[in-house]
Amino acid sequence: MKQLSKEQQIRILLIEDDLMVQEVNRMFVEKVKGFTVVGVAANGKEGREKVKELQPDLVLLDIYMPKEDGLQAISELRQEQLDVDIIAVTAANDTLTVKKLLRYGVVDYIVKPFTFERLKQALDQYKEMYDKLRKTDKISQDKLDEVMQQKEQSKQGELPKGLHSVTLKQILDFLQQIDCPKSAEEIGSEVGLARVTVRRYLNYLESTKKVEMELTYGTIGRPIQLYRLIKSDNEVRS
The missing domain is CATH 1.10.10.10 (Winged helix-like DNA-binding domain superfamily/Winged helix DNA-binding domain)
Structure with a gap:
């Protein structure tokens, strides 16, 4: 996961083949404080090239795309050890796809159709975690536990007892x-x-x-x- 400077906004690359969805995603992202879209790509191959060129902090990556889908793109990005975080967006909710995404280390995954509120939750959670991590070069176990627990609590929200x-x-x-x-x-x-x-x-x-x-x-x-x-x-x- 990427270390960010204190001054910069979090820079996002959108990888999405549908131009209309691409534009909606751009508008959604730029409504969230602290984030800016630095580029777009229409498939995984173009997206990987844009990652190298633009060096974004975070990629919002669609999974089902022509030429090179999101899973293949993530695999290539990890093999090339490019320093970028990924939020996956997928129309699939099958266990196999979710397991693959988790193994590739995505910081979140969002199932289509999704709302602005769900994307904002993912971005805010990402920013909150990195605001804590970037304040120091080294981190203690206690601090790491705090960050990870906060991430889980953000996902859990205020659910009634017995609900998960x-x-x-x-x-x-x-x-x-x-x-x-x-x-x-x-x-x-x-x-x-x-x-x-x-x-x-x-x-x-x-x-x-x-x-x-x-x-x-x-x-x-x-x-x-x-x-x-x-x-x-x-x-x-x-």
Whole structure:
């Protein structure tokens, strides 16, 4: 992870093949204090060349791209030992892709469609961590523990007791991929969780206005609760 000077803004390179999404991402990034976009690229190969040319601090990298996809680009960047951090953006929420991204050392990964708020959270967390790390050339175990715990707390947020950020993200990622509402049982079947567990998370998400619930009636007249994600007006989708 890269050490930043105290004076400079955090310099970001956008690697995204969709020009419209590229421009939305630029606007999102430049709304966050302390960050600036220094360049854009339309595929992994061009992106790697821009990393060498522009030497950004952070790359916002799409995974599915022509010519050279994001996973291949990350692999090449790591082999070349280029000093750059990466936030991955992907339409995939499968475990294999996530594991590969984590092994390549991405500082965060964001599943499409995503909102400005989710990107801002990732950027703010990145900046907060590096504001602490760049104040000293050496770091004690206690200080390192503080930084890592703060990173985890940022991910965890203020969740009620018994709820976990990883499970919450798993359910949210699934809801982002569907167009029609699903029951807790259907969601649980898809993500591999018990219905009662999913229901607890859905109740929390409903209370925080992240999902909405609607009632329908089955063939024998029993009410079924269906849930869908409340879409934000400022979502990045493609």
